[in-house]
Every structure is written in structure tokens, then in C-alpha cells.
Amino acid sequence: MSVESNNQAVYRTAESVSPKHPDKICDQISDAILDAYLAKDPQARVAIEACGGHGALFLTGEVSSSELVDVKQIARRLAGDVEIIERIARQSPEIAQGVDAGGAGDQGVMIGYACTETPELLPLEYALARALNRFLYEKWPYDGKTQVTTYDGQIAAIVASFQNAPHDELAVAVRQWFAQQKYVAGDFDGISLHINPAGDWQIGGFAADAGLTGRKLAVDNYGPRIPLGGGAFSGKDATKVDRSGAYMARRVAVDYLKKFAAQEVLVRLAYAIGHDQPVEATAVVDGVEKPIAGYDLSPAGIIDKLQLARPQYEPTARYGHFGNGFAWDK
Template structure:
């Protein structure tokens, strides 16, 4: 049983804005320290950034306008420096940036199937949508779509139970890291994979555990403490580089935020 949301779902819009801000930080310095929270909806965007590099109001507004395709949103930006104790932890070497438990689980055929369905529908209808598959029962909720057309394409599915609808951030609010099941499937734990730099274990160790599980076909369980330099028998710096290459491969943190890990 799995739920998937597309890149225009309000929660994913929040993830994408946060990811774009992290991309911007990486364009300024090689290894920024940054964490971003975004809450948006009903004409308002609230952004909190803890960072070692400055992100201006104008830069944040440009990102919000580009991703939401709206210029009339009221934005509130809180920008603060990273906590000095946390900054000192990373001063001389790449160390684990937070505490956490992590797991990687091989994707099931059902999870892969729903991801393909979600991607296929989004190519035709690039608007807010959510999809659920479990026990051979498919539910499709796709905004701004021809419901009859979708029912014809997916005759055994439950399609738009309330009929045609218009979604987006004027209907529902969005927040970063609120759709971890959609992003990580059974690999989801307490830590969110978006809106942070690669020194954060929530990003790098989650990516590493997921990739290892897919490669080996076996579940992976890991944990770490802030300041650790080794996890799973590897230097933490090596895990960060594995995650860095994965983020580069998918096109950056903003692109990563669109669909998550699958």
C-alpha cells in the first residue's frame, strides 16, 4: 500500500521552494550549512532559513514566483545564522550534522507501479494530484483534469470521487517534509530528506540507506549521533559524497524535491 503525490501538490511545492533555496546556497559556496522550512497557502508564504550563507529577500521571492508561477503572494522571510555550536561541529572536517535513525527498504513492485502511474498522469496534467495503490485498488485524485478521460484510461480505478476539482495552494496549505511516505515509501523514518545541506544525516544517510537497500535487495537500518565521523563502516565524508553524486544525478535539490527517492 503506497501513496504518491506529484510535484504540484502543495506540500511538494513547499519542498521544491526549499530545495531551490538549498541549490542557491550551494551556488554561493561549496559546502554551505543550511536548513529551510517553508509553509505556504492561501496567498501567504512563510520561510525560515538557518544558514551559513545569506539568502536575500529578493532571491527568495524570485524562487517563490518561479515555482508557484505567481507574483502576488505575501512572503515572510526569517533569515538567521547557523547556531555557533552546530557550526563548530563542522569547522574542521565533515561530521554527522545531526542525530537520527534511518532505514532503507527495497521498493516493491506496487510502489514502482504507482510511481509510474503518477509520473504518466503528471505528464498530461501538471497540476496538483495524489494517487494511492493498495490491494489492487487504485485511487486517482487529479485536479484540473478531465475526469471522464482519466476513468477511460484507468477503468478499474476510483477517479476523483468528488468529481472535477481545482487544487493548489489556494485550496490546501503546503509544508516541507510532510509527504515522506510519498518520497521514501517504506524507507521513511523520523527525518525529512528535503531542505537541508548534505552534512545533515537526514539527507545523506537517508539517501545512502535507500540506495544500499535497492542495490542489495535487503533492508538497511542505521543510526548516528551528531559529530560521528563513521557510519556503516564508512567515513561520513564518503556517505556525503555518495549523496552529493545522487543529487547531481537527479539535477539538484529542487529536482530531488519533485518526486523524492522514487
């Protein structure tokens, strides 16, 4: 297993970005469009990518559905008054034939993970960075990023950069968060703080930078300590195992963590396009590999078990796909 031992005193760092970060805006647009199709047609095949910035948004991908959705209206709800260029086609018939037969919509390796470091069963540094970001976003609902470094289970450094947040007020808010957070104790005055380190800023979101669906994969998953497997989740219906396989891998990891009273579990599921069963299904429980049994790991089986054919995805694109109480976290 390529994850550091929980007993090691090591530095670990993870970041989080706010829902108004340009990449997250694109993720939310992709998933909002997916939700709109699924609300009308649970069997819709959807793979939508968004790229935006500086007054323009490009929507592309594939949709196969008997229903129509106003994708531009959805995009403007999240992106504002921008020029929209749309290039959306139907799913390739060569891909569709394999999916129609119940097979995976693509090849790939999906990773699931769970550990006992936090109540959400997530890595400590990742949970800290995300919790801080949420706290600050409630005060300043704009573009923003946080980053937390831990050493031996304690916070060693914090980076917080938020649009429209004056330095001194942001510093006070970070201290307030530390006093209320539930993950670690320790002395706040010993933490290395970097508050708006490039200076206070008022230009953010699409006005400051470009965004792209699927560009915050470590934020969407478990942070940089845990290896990444497949591609992005957002904008993809659950016949794409990039999404459904990753969700099922998390579910198995959570189940095995409890079943074996383990400290951490990493799950690997690997698929071949057009085939309904994984070519690998492995759980690594506290460093020991175990086969995965007792689950229907076909795309159809996963969709049924986790109820993935219903609209529910826009919220997943805001603050990560795991540890937020979704069906695959339980």
C-alpha cells in the same frame, strides 16, 4: 525485519502526489533555494523550511554562507505571486562546531531499502502509484494524487484525483496507463476504481490547501510498507545526515541486493550529532542481519562519494528521492 515477506498474499497500498500538490511545492521551494546556494558556495550550510497557502508563503530556517541568494524570487517561480515572509538566520554556532569538525549535523536513524519487485528496485505498490501519477500529470499538470492497492502482486484498487481532469477523461487515462504500464499484467475490469471520488475539482494547490516542507515523507521514501527513519530531506544540505545518511543507506541497500543476489535489503544507519561515524550500521539481507563494511560512512565521506555538494536537489522534491536514477540509486 519488519517488512512483510514477499511470499505472502497481502494487501499493500501506497500513494503518490503530483509536483503541484501544496506540500510538494514547498519541498521544491526548499530544495531550489538549497541548489541556488550550492551553485555559488558548495560549502554552504542550508536548512530551509517553507509553509504556504492561500496567497502567502513563510520561509524560515538557517543558512550559513558567504554568498547571497534571492530566496523570494526562487520561491515565486514555484509558488506564483504570493506574499512572502522571510525569517532566515545563521546556523547555530553550537551545531556548527560539531559539523566543522566533520561530525553529523544531527542525531537520527536513516533507512535505506531495495528490492527486486520492480526495475527501480522499489516496492511494487509504490512504483505503481508513482508511475500512474506521472502519467496523469503529463495530461493534467496540476495538483493531483494517486493511490494503488495490490493483492498478491496484482492491482486490486486504484484511486485517482486530479485537478481540472473531468471524470470520464480521467477514467479513460487510467485505463490507458494500465494498458501501457510495465509492472503487472491482469484484468483491468476487475480493479476497483475511484476516479475523482469526491467529484471533479478545479481549485487546487495553494489556493485549496496549505503546504509544508517535509510533510510527504512516505512519498519521498519507499511508501508506507517500509519504516521511516530520520526527518525530511528537502531544504537540507548534505551535512545533515537526515539526507546524506538516507541516500547512503539506499546506495548500500542497492549494492547489497546485487552482491548477495537477494530479494530485499533494508539498511539502518544511526548517528549522534557531532560524531563522524554511525553508532549503528546494519544491513538486513533477506531477513538476515549483516554488518556494513567497505564504506566511508562519515558525512564527509558520503558527500564525497555521492557528490552531494553540488546543486541537484530540486528534481528530488518532485517524485521521490529513490528509484529515479540519482547517484545513490546506482
